Amino acid sequence: MADKFLPPDRVAGAFRAHPRAGFLRRAERRRAAHDGPLSIGHAQTNSQPRTVEAMLRLLDVRPGQRVLDVGAGSGWTTALLAHLVGPAGRVLGVELEPELVRFGQKNLAATRQPWARIIEARPGVLGDDREAPYDRILVSAEPARLPTELVAQLSDEGVMVIPVAGTMLRVTNPGAVVTEHGRYRFVPLRD
Template sequence: MDLNKFGTSNPYIWTKDHLLNVLTQGPAKVVNDPLIANALKIIDRKDFVTEEFKDTAYIDRPLPIGFNQTISQPTVVAQMLQLLKPREGKKYLEIGSGSGYVTALLAFITGDNGKVYALERNQYLVDLARKNLAHYPQLTARIEMSFKDGSKGYPGRAPFDFIHCAASFEKIPNELKNQLTVGGRMVAPTQKNDIRVIERVSPTEFDERVHEGYIFVPIVEGTE
């Protein structure tokens, strides 16, 4: 994203309100779903970046969170959520929770009648996400955070209404697709640098669309 088209790339100008305006207002807005816009307003990205990057929490760039992982840039997060089309009271699987930012956004959106099952393969990041999510105690009952390999999904908690993947697949595994409910929707990047939106239209049929994407870290099997 070209930061300068919004007037500045200076991180000290990118306040929380400025970032929210970039994402939700004007002709270049990324978000037009009020559920997502409200979540972005309430859940503060600054709570999910490490201490050394607090001053740049609102600039539209990915930031390191440790172990060669990043918190995605805000426009990417917003675009992925727009493609997912999340709804209240639904059951979510998040693969690659990182520092917990998208976990919190999904938990806020789904409300008290929904659930987010968040998987992270790195124990340090699991602990970091839990620490960050503690800023939002109202979300605790809506989230089940697990130290777990997410490359094949979470069959023990399936099916899911929505699946959000934060790491790229060489090919989206059928085992993961089959964890969607009929009518369920998955958003997953691939190593072709595109984003696949997959909807289960019947027990045996899936609709798959390809959208312009970004470079995501590849999915890795196992835990560390």
């Protein structure tokens, strides 16, 4: 089963290329090595590195893919995803909180990966159906149920990784096949 997902060197390379400290508020940067969530303001967090790593491995991002990053926050996961897809791919991060959109955009711009961007989420809309379908969708906030509107944004062979009601799910197409991958806690997903 392990060979179905990204080898450790690709994910580790993304982490080395885009250290967490560059995506934290100045007051939190000294704690960047802490393996736990850190506040980025507005009741949002920069996720625990071990959790982000596990999610990226489950997501199995490939060069050249189109990826949606829901709950982009500080831009860290968007930058990691951009590294994994490379210049032939595209990453769209969506974030609901306007100040975090600006913070994430600034942080992402510093990584010099113009094939990735962060936009403000439209209220009442999960993801961004205007640019669907996506090969991969990463969700860094927790809904109470699996959002069918995000499943609908997956390509025919797409994969989504999302924490739902405390359980990390990997959803694969065709057929929206769901597998469970441990218990996690995230901030609530708002639309």
